[in-house]
Amino acid sequence: RINLGETRPEVVKLGSGERTKEVDYASPDRGTRVKVFGRVHRERKQAQVLFVTLRDGFGYLQCVLTGPLAKTYDAVTLTRETSMMITGEMWEVPPGAHAPDNRELHADYFEIIGKAPGGDDAITNKVQEKGDPQTLLDQRHLVLRGEKAAAVMFVRSAVEHAFHTKYHELNYIKVSPPALVQTQVEGGSTLFEFDYYSEKAYLTQSSQLYLETALPFAGNVYCIEKSFRAEKSLTRRHLSEYTHVEAELDFITFDDLLNHLEDVICSVIDLVLAQPRINKMIHDLNPKFQKPSRPFKRMRYADAITWLNDHGINNEDDKPHEFGDDIAEAAERRMTDILDVPVLLTYFPVPIKSFYMTKDPEDERVTESVDLLIPGVGEIVGGSMRMHDYEELMEAYKRNGIPPEPYYWYTDQRRYGTSPHGGYGLGLERFLAWMCGQHTVRDTCFYPRYMGRCRP
Ligand code: 4AD
Numbered sequence: 001r002i003n004l005g006e007t008r009p010e011v012v013k014l015g016s017g018e019r020t021k022e023v024d025y026a027s028p029d030r031g032t033r034v035k036v037f038g039r040v041h042r043e044r045k046q047a048q049v050l051f052v053t054l055r056d057g058f059g060y061l062q063c064v065l066t067g068p069l070a071k072t073y074d075a076v077t078l079t080r081e082t083s084m085m086i087t088g089e090m091w092e093v094p095p096g097a098h099a100p101d102n103r104e105l106h107a108d109y110f111e112i113i114g115k116a117p118g119g120d121d122a123i124t125n126k127v128q129e130k131g132d133p134q135t136l137l138d139q140r141h142l143v144l145r146g147e148k149a150a151a152v153m154f155v156r157s158a159v160e161h162a163f164h165t166k167y168h169e170l171n172y173i174k175v176s177p178p179a180l181v182q183t184q185v186e187g188g189s190t191l192f193e194f195d196y197y198s199e200k201a202y203l204t205q206s207s208q209l210y211l212e213t214a215l216p217f218a219g220n221v222y223c224i225e226k227s228f229r230a231e232k233s234l235t236r237r238h239l240s241e242y243t244h245v246e247a248e249l250d251f252i253t254f255d256d257l258l259n260h261l262e263d264v265i266c267s268v269i270d271l272v273l274a275q276p277r278i279n280k281m282i283h284d285l286n287p288k289f290q291k292p293s294r295p296f297k298r299m300r301y302a303d304a305i306t307w308l309n310d311h312g313i314n315n316e317d318d319k320p321h322e323f324g325d326d327i328a329e330a331a332e333r334r335m336t337d338i339l340d341v342p343v344l345l346t347y348f349p350v351p352i353k354s355f356y357m358t359k360d361p362e363d364e365r366v367t368e369s370v371d372l373l374i375p376g377v378g379e380i381v382g383g384s385m386r387m388h389d390y391e392e393l394m395e396a397y398k399r400n401g402i403p404p405e406p407y408y409w410y411t412d413q414r415r416y417g418t419s420p421h422g423g424y425g426l427g428l429e430r431f432l433a434w435m436c437g438q439h440t441v442r443d444t445c446f447y448p449r450y451m452g453r454c455r456p
Helices: 067-071 133-138 147-169 208-218 254-273 276-285 301-310 329-339 390-399 405-415 428-435
Strands: 032-045 049-055 060-066 083-092 103-114 192-196 199-203 221-228 241-250 297-300 343-346 363-367 369-374 378-386 421-427
Touching: 032 060, 032 103, 049 067, 049 083, 060 067, 067 103, 147 221, 147 241, 147 254, 147 276, 147 428, 208 221, 208 241, 208 405, 208 421, 241 254, 241 428, 254 276, 254 343, 254 369, 254 378, 254 421, 297 301, 301 329, 301 343, 329 343, 329 369, 329 378, 378 428, 390 405, 421 428
Parallel strands: 060 103, 297 343
Antiparallel strands: 032 049, 032 083, 049 060, 083 103, 192 199, 221 241, 241 421, 343 369, 369 378, 378 421
16 A cells, blocks of 8 residues: 555654654554654564564664565565665554564555665674674674664763763863873873874873863863873773763862762763663663662772782782782772772872872872772772972972973963862773673773774
């Protein structure tokens, strides 16, 4: 039955919920006539009927092609990922049958827009559920069409939006610091260096130093920008390019910083879980996910060293941990997994932390620094109070072998009306790996970048 022109059907997006307009398809005498565009997510051919699940990024819709429509050449040879237009009537599914959003489109007309290959080149042969990870990364552009990979991208979008919302609610100003810089923040070993019109320059490791310079004109500030690290190790939580959520707070104490961190993280989780569609995706991806309860467990570095030794967890040289050791990834992970709650690990020793961190006035061996550790992932946040005394900062440059000249603009903060201030950086991909229960941060990136991979 082809009745195009009888009524001009409304073009609707698929799915239901926050992103799509409701279609009144359940009127008692007839379904609503609509026109939809999408790609074939799945198809199932039966003797007289062709079931097509159409996908348009907004949602999924089961479409039923019957009679002569199901016998056309295009219908008989229909392949997954083919893009098409379908018109028809939207009905509730009959009792006992199942379809996305409990509805289906009874097609009366369709047009193929772009055919997708079948046979060896069919998407199902290119992208196998349990395929080898490198092949799947080469085919990332196709993998993203799958429900699971796409769901992580939807959660990612919601989480990023929630951070913006939370900072907006707190009246923080957003700034956009440069990615091309001539200073380092987190040590020379992970700097990506490049030639900038014959000058040496780097891809930024963190926007922190620039954020600090925004405090005098903006008060509290934040940014969500890319950071780059030339990490020379292949781990499940290190990327070369990642999204860094960073904030800087003026006229605060270290305790204010810790409380703020808890507030931001819990609020972002609330904002994200309040969206039914995203909430369902998170729980499908990670059924165990729960918002942590406040206050978070707080633990001093020195106590963590004792804890590790009490639990027989050795350092990288397989010796008991000593005060001053960097707690390696494996030990940190074991501790967090045993504690099984988020931990604010604080007061790390001066030599293992960044040059700009303030010392604890009560114990000059340690800094007012914090890492937030999460079970299953490890460190997702690093933050600290920043030195605000000019002389102390000059000393720190010297101690760390950093030439102060390129940092004049950072140092000037201490000359023109200094203030006690602090901030932090949160790795968005690690936050997502936690929420979405992903084994590696690579699966939380649109297109991951890490040692050995810069394509597609
Ligand atoms: O602890 P980091 O190195 O701290 C800084 O960069 C500070 N300057 C941030 C600040 O205070 N504004 O990095 C902060 C967070 C880490 O906790 C981690 O979540 C993430 O950034 N991160 C990485 N994520 C993925 N791949 C990497 N190679 C990462 N390096 C750090």
